Amino acid sequence: MGSDQHSNDLAGFLRARRTQVTPQQVGLPTGPGHRRTPGLRREELATLAGVSIDYYTRLERGKETRPSPAVVDSLARALHLQEDEHEHLRRLAARAARTAPEPPTVPSRAVRPGVKLLLENLRPSPAYVLSRTLDILAANPGGLQLYAGIDNWPARRRNLARYYFLHPSARDLFPEWDTRVRGCVARLRALAGTDPDAPDLAQLVGELLLKSADFARLWERYDVRPHRPGTKHFHHPQVSDLTLGYQSMQLDGTPGHRLVAYYAEPGSADHDAMVLLDMLGAQNTSRSADRTADADRRDRTR
Incomplete structure (x- = not known):
């Protein structure tokens, strides 16, 4: 550009x-x-x-x-x-x-082993690592289970902006969907102000402009907004309604990577729902690992 x-x-x-x-x-x-x-x-x-x-x-x-x-x-x-x-x-x-464009940056998608261990240690709190364009790079069981149905997508397609606008479960999951998507688009707009030539951003925005009229409308508003802590409300198909606090933090040593963790007061109904999500997510992860192992064994015997 x-x-x-x-x-x-x-x-x-x-x-x-x-x-x-x-x-x-x-x-x-x-x-x-x-x-x-x-x-x-x-x-x-x-x-x-x-x-x-x-x-x-x-x-x-x-x-x-x-x-x-x-x-x-x-x-x-x-x-x-x-x-x-x-x-x-x-x-x-x-x-x-500026008269000359700056070379585009291509951020790493690799998540360090220590960060993956941290995600595991945060259980049962749902937690995940996001890229600057909201790709889910790593997650603990509850973190993936929280976004109903996203685990049915291939790992490379698991992106929160893509989920909000294109996944059929998103509008039912978020009672405040309109507020959630405005904040999502505003964060991508803020990134466009700092690194507009980035190929990861251009690819995601291009896909959403083509596939979602809601995204196109919000993109043209040019709202910008950073990520802030607060609470999120979910109407989850497996654990019903829950309200969780959340905190986001940049990860040292990996530009653009952000860790997001959710929490609830111990003993509350929201905390019980959070524990159940973690259990369900762990079961799904185990079944997925078993299917992968079975597929590997079949490949070796051919």
Whole structure:
């Protein structure tokens, strides 16, 4: 991806966010009649940011690629961007100003033995290791069982974004599916701001744009959001309703790898459900290992 595409990324972000800010939010009168433009008009945003209409129009068209830090900060204030979104805009502007593209990075998918041992020691708490594009690289039994049906997919296809949008069980599993998928897409958008040429990201986004209209709609909003701790609600087909807290942490020595672990208060119904998930996941893992061993034995006797 060259500098022209980088400037298009900046332009696309500005256009998308401008349409999401209403005149009422910035104290502008709406006036009589219907506004044909959703959100703010270009001239309104330019005035709020203290830049000329011509200059802002060139930014949105990708013709201006070197906005100063002061202009970027003014645009962020005018667009009512949150801190994460403001930082994303800074990164887009910095990339647009470059004349030569940076070489794409190809992160490792290998999970260290010590991390796999840690996943096992966290049982019965569901836990797994994610790549930067939300591939499940490793998981303990409960971590895989938590996402109902994902173990039916080949290991290379086990990706949370793919699961949210394409797996038939996802909408039933998450009572707050809309909130969950918005956060998922926003995290991928944040990655696109730091490493837009990454082949792993391009492949996943391309697949989801083609196969999911919901993903395509959210992708065009240009929301960005980091991963934060909290709670998640599940309506699981095997253990019914449960609410689990979760914590995410970056793993030292492996760029882009993140460990996610869930927890519940000991003695609670949620903790009992968590223990049951771990047991079911262990049984599935054992059966899968037996099938693999049987297949290996058949191959050796042929």
